[in-house]
Amino acid sequence: MRIETIITDAVTRFLTEKGIDKPDGSLIQIQKTRKEFRGDLTLVVFPLIRLMKKSPQEAGEELGKYLMDLHVIGDFNVVKGFLNLIVESSYWTRFVAQYAGDDDYGIIRPGADRETVLVEFSSPNTNKPLHLGHIRNNLLGYSISLILQANGKDVKKVNLVNDRGIHICKTMLAWQKWGENKTPSDAGLKGDHFVGDMYVRFETAYRAEVNKLVSDGMSEDEARVEAPLIKEAREMLRMWEADDPATVELWKMMNGWVYEGFDVTYKRLGVSFDNIYYESETYHKGKSIVLDGLNKSVLKRREDGSVWADLRERGLDEKLLLRSDGTSVYITQDLGTAVLRQKDYKADRMYYVVGNEQDYHFKVLSLILDELGYEWAGSLEHISYGMVELPTGRMKSREGKVVDADNLIDEMIETAGKLSRELGKLDGLSPSEKEDIVRIIGMGALKYFILKVDPKKNMVFNPEESIDFNGNTGPFIQYTHARICSLLKKAGDQVIKLGDADLSGVILSEKETRVAALIHEFPAIVAEAGKSCSPALIANMIYDLAREYNQFYHDHPVLKEENKAVRDFRLLLSSLTRRVIMRGMGLLGIEVPEKM
């Protein structure tokens, strides 16, 4: 049984024996003892003094004496209203021995009664390559999927590709005009970059047209609508929606190029999906749902033909669902996608990993689904994450102020390689081993940097300074892992068989206790990370563990320890630390090398 439970039970028992018949669980607060005091766990006695009718000091002493009867509590002290408890070494040694060889430590395998949950993430537009903002989205979505899985859920990862609309037509038109019939391989570019360049070509030319019209005396708003290029693009969208064969053919070809490019980036990022939905296939469904709502009089059609949902009674505004010309808007297809998915998976919960700029959109989405009578409307959950900003401010695609995903990945790996060579860390390894390790380190640095931040918060990314390989970073944790691997390998035959170790009599040092206590928390952290959909909780805990372990490693000999029981314990502790680091980093989608 976990020690927190043992203590809570004992305190409850104590109170009951005292005739206090209502020991509310929330009054029993156990936390880690702060560093400056002696002890492992601390019981806060303030909430109990009213029940016990004693001073904090007296109440603490009395409880401390009572808890001493538990075989797991070795000593205690009371400071003001805090009862600090010293846990017996035997509790920790038993705990470490029990889990040192357990691959499933900290995770829950899905059972028969498992919930099915759906996680949507990535959701790219097919008119430009992925950038830093997409990286945060992909890493968060993938990690959250893994974390939910570790909490026993049956997780389906889905992508929703925004593959249609005016922005796609812009790239098609630009290619027709200036693409010279070239393919990405002709141009020597990844498909998504090639198409992205077409988009930029369009926007540049369009901008020039608008400027010209404005200087000729037209208003800015009018010019945006009247520019010949945008008219052509709109005509192309109309052709596309009318299933014009040539237009559809062009659309298929160019989207194909983009997908090839995306696949490469996804693979490098290490993310994958169980299913991919395409907006071009779901927006029809969205339209029919809206028309259905119209028939049921849940929605209203205005005189100009546009269709609206009226959410004013529910604290929001009116929302457009179909344009006056009958074409669909963004939320229309999201309605369709949601309904299709629910039909496909009958998920207990549908998570959407989407930036916080769309908070309002998702409020509206689930309200409309509710209005339309879908009883699962409440199971939608928007995992809203903050923007990634540059030191100069927000990233702006139109101003070219973006950090390209592929470039960034290249740079990370390059830096990792350079550093490895300088430190001579990989001397003597084969080229393919080197390449593998360098990739793992570079990606580890990038992923950890992004995932260690609370998803809800905006974060600042400084291309020059942000990515580091020392301190609170992925490589620091990976290094700790590699060190332990090396240690365990050296231990070789010395490694005791599980269960053979006689650890009785081993007294833990302060550092050893801290390492063990952190590992002890891991399952609770995984659970909390699942509840709050926050990989950052795991990242920070694993960092703490690596830091504490490095201190332990610095201060204590392991293989050179002469006392066999102590040496065995330290090996087991190291082995378990390695396992938790690997598992924890695994939940972030980060690999850990055995050497570095």
Added chain:
RNA sequence: GGUUCCGUAGCUCAGUUGGAUAGAGCAACAGCCUUCUAAGCUGUGGGUCCCAGGUUCGAAUCCUGGCGGAAUCACCA
């Protein structure tokens, strides 16, 4: 203007239902490799937790009001 989110060290970030003297890393400075990987470890300096009230035995955390920032409120996505 309405709504939502945010404000912690020079910088990037932790701080789990309210708990002790608010913590890490980076940057700066000073140390530690003939000993299990120095991508490590140790030390020093650095704070009006945006401000003001309130609730409480106790507030960075909860409430109210300011100030500052971001997002959103499109027949864009």
